Amino acid sequence: MLTMLDFYESPEARDAPYKTRLEIKKLPKRLRLDEVEDLVEFSADLxxxxxxxxxxxEAIFARANKPKTARDQANSRIRTVLGQFLAARSEMPASADHPDYEIVEAWVRDNEGFVAKGDLFPQGRSAAIAMLRKWFGDIALRDITVTDVQAVLARMPSAKRRSFGSALAFIDRLNAxxxxxxxxxxxxxxxxxxxxxxPDKPVFWPDLPAPLRRSATAVFDALLMQTTAQADAALARIKAGEDSEIVAAEVNAARSKDVTNPAKWREGQQGHVSWLYRGALRRGRRPQCLEDLLTLDTFEAALDAHAAAVKAGQVRPALETTTLKTRFTGIIQIAAKxxxxxxxxxxxxxxxNTREVEVNNPYVKGLSKGADALIDTLHDGGDALYRRIVTAPDIIAEEVRARLEPWEGMPRNKRLETLKLGASAAIWALQLCRPRRRANVMFERLRAARDPVTRIALHARTLxxxxxxxxxxTPKGEVKNLRKLEFVIRAQDAEILRWWIEDLRPLYLETREIADSCYLFPGAASPRNLRTGLDLPPGCVSAAWFAEAWNAGAEIVGLRLTTxxxxxxxxxIWLARHPGDFAGAAALIGSSERIVREKYGADDNAGVAAEARADSYNTYG
Structure with a gap:
């Protein structure tokens, strides 16, 4: 098997144009490798x-004026030479993409837009054909078979399987x-x-037998009884003549931690039961009640199914997620309580306990693997990357202004994309002033949230x-850890927010043709998974829209980053400027000093040591 080290040392790489050679030499640094020889760990294929x-x-290109453009150019140069390297060794088909893809993709693109306005397909549906072109380009679209699909699935990363399945389903609908x-x-x-x-495909809650869903729902309802309700039920039993000590002991044994967000909790429990049912199917069983489903044998079968999914690349490895820890915790609670x-x-x-290595992975108590990688990237990029993050709202706003210039001749879908990018600038401004969880930004309100029928104010405005x-x-009742979040948006961030509120937001409502709402970012969705007592009206953006807006801005900034x-x-960035100030970092992100010290303390110690050494040398050196 050819490796990237073979490519790095090949005649094609040595004889490439000067700028391409420079980009190839950056490969070890881009991949955060200690030595060039470590490229042997990467396969040389497209x-x-x-x-x-x-x-x-990301850290390498942070100093460029346009990081995304610089990275795309570098990738294009390397990709060209890599293709030549593979073709010379007969490792890559020489044929170009079959014209079938271009014909179908062009037709779908001409007919996509807004279904409510008469278009055949929603905006972006042509991406399904583009994805098939990427994976099957050397095979004519008309000649693809299930065998070809299975071969692709065998080597496809789990993160791409959902969109790939959606693309296949779209082709089947076209065929129908x-x-x-x-x-x-x-x-x-x-x-x-x-x-x-x-046979091992995921099983979802609606797929379960109705009797099993009813049985599980009854157990969920009992577990959701809050402390007051449990006490009322116990008091009624005592008044009816039952022994008070026995009743108290039973209540204490059955009592579980109060749930602050029942909808989210119930959704999680449904996922646990569905996951178990998949294990039962592997054993040839179709239980009709929770008692028959929840057995040791079924749990072991579900674990086997999970291991098979990991091996097939359908889900991430156990050491990269907390999935098994969550499953064990939830299902043990169902059994006990x-x-x-x-x-x-x-x-x-x-x-x-027999799965301790898989359950207690290294990231359960710390940052996720993705967060660790992000922090490494931030440290590698240093001031150049910090500067792009800090000025991200301005960078995005500048791009929006450039795209707004040809407004009159712009198609409706392009107008909405441009305005969504304007929303992204406002979202980035808010998140950089005071980072919050996604829901708190999505539900930011310019006016009080009112009942759509009575018009009675349910919750005050937040901005x-x-x-x-x-x-x-943001009131503490709307925050995950029940801590009020208050901050001021000033200077350039306030100007970007004002630009969104006064100019772009009204234009977005008009272009999308939706009614106004109390939310800073209006939409046609309804809030989901709200904690008890938090009733918010419809009219917000969906989680998917919000993620698209954020990612559009991240692409302009040149950094893969979630909200x-x-x-x-x-x-x-705070600890880089204020080494050792964990209290300040905790206040900034709305966390505790202990958690901030655990998550970021190891990296910050290096900054404290460097500052201490410089200070002592300046004093005594």
């Missing part, structure tokens, strides 16, 4: 290049309506369905203008 190498190097398509398009479609039968079966709970706990500044105040990871960035 899939590995696109999945692992092309997205890397082939009689209504233009002949030149219909003839390009596969001759067979591309649906792949998977819901079914009141201490023997089963003890058996599951022993089973958990108000104060001179040229804005003040954001939640903005909290990590803020803490790292």
């Amino acid at each position: 899939k590995t290049f696109e999945d692992e190498i092309a997205p890397s190097g 309506n082939a009689s209504g398509l233009p002949p030149e398009v219909a003839t390009c479609l596969p001759r067979v369905s591309l649906r792949v039968a998977d 819901g079914l009141k079966d201490p023997k089963l709970a003890a058996s599951l706990q022993i089973l958990r 108000r203008e104060e001179g040229r500044d804005y003040v954001s105040l 939640h990871q903005a909290r990590h960035s803020a803490a790292v």
Whole structure:
């Protein structure tokens, strides 16, 4: 098997144009390798290049005026020479993409937009054909078979499987309506369905038998009884003549931690039961009640199914997630508190102990692997990367202004993309002033949240203008750790926020043709998974829209970063400027000093040591 070290040392790499040679020499640094020889760990093929190498190097390109453009140019140069290297060794098909893809993709692109406005497909649906072109480009679209699909799935990363499955389903839908398509398009479609039968496919809550769902729901309802309700029920039993000591002991044994967000908790428990049911199917069983489902044998079968999914690349390895820890914790609680079966709970706990390495992975108590990688990237990029993050709202706003210039001749979908990028600038401004969880930004309100029928105010607004500044105040009841979040948006951040509120937001409502709402970022979605007592009206953006807006800005900035990871960035930048000030970092991201010290303390100690050495040398040297 050819490796990237073979490519690095090849004649094609040595004889490449000067700028290309420079980019190839950066590969070890881009991949954070200690030595050039470590490139031997990476396969020399275009899939590995696109999945692992092309997205890397954020710290390297941070100093460029346009990091994304610089990285794209570097990738293009390396990709060209890598293709020549593989072709010379017969490791890459010389044929170009089959024209089937271009014909179908062009037709879908011409008919995508807004279904409510009469378009055949939603905006972006042509990306499904582009994805198939990427994986099957050397095979004609009409000639793809289930065998080809299975071969691709065998080497595809788990993160891409959902979108790949969606692309296959879209092709199947086109095939089902082939009689209504233009002949030149219909003839390009596969001759067979591309649906792949998977005996180990995930099982979801609606797929479960109705009796099992009812049985589990009854247990969930009992577990959701709050302390007051449990006490009322116990008092009624005592008044009816039962022994008070026995009743008190039973209540204490059944009592579980109060749940602050029942909808989210219930969704998690449904996921645990569905996961177990998949194990039962592997044993050839279809239980109809929770008592029959929750057995040691079923749990072991579910673990086997999970291990098979990891091996097939369908889910991430156990050491990179807390999935098994969450499953064990939730199901043991159901056994002990819901079914009141201490023997089963003890058996599951022993089973958990046998999987200690998988359950207690290195990231359970610290940052995730992705967060660790982000922090490493931030430290590698240093001041150049910090500067791009700090000025991100201005960078994004500048791009929006440039895109707004040809507004009159711009198609509607492009207008909405541009305005979504304007929302991204405002979101980045808010997150850099005070990093918060996604829901708190999504539900930021310009006006009070009112009942859509009675118009009675349910919750006060969270954003108000104060001179040229804005003040954001999120009540503690809307915050995960029940701590009030208040901060001021000033200077350039306030100007970007004002630009969104006064100019872009009204234009967005008009262009999208939706009603106004109380939310800073209006939409057509309804808030989901709210904690008890928090009733918010519809009219917010969806989680998918919010993620798209944020990612559009991240692409302009040149850094792969989620909204939640903005909290990590803020803490790292704060500690870079104020070594050892964990209290300040904790106040900034709305966490505790202990947690900040645990998560970021190891890296910050180096800064403290360097500062101490410099100070002592200046004094005594």
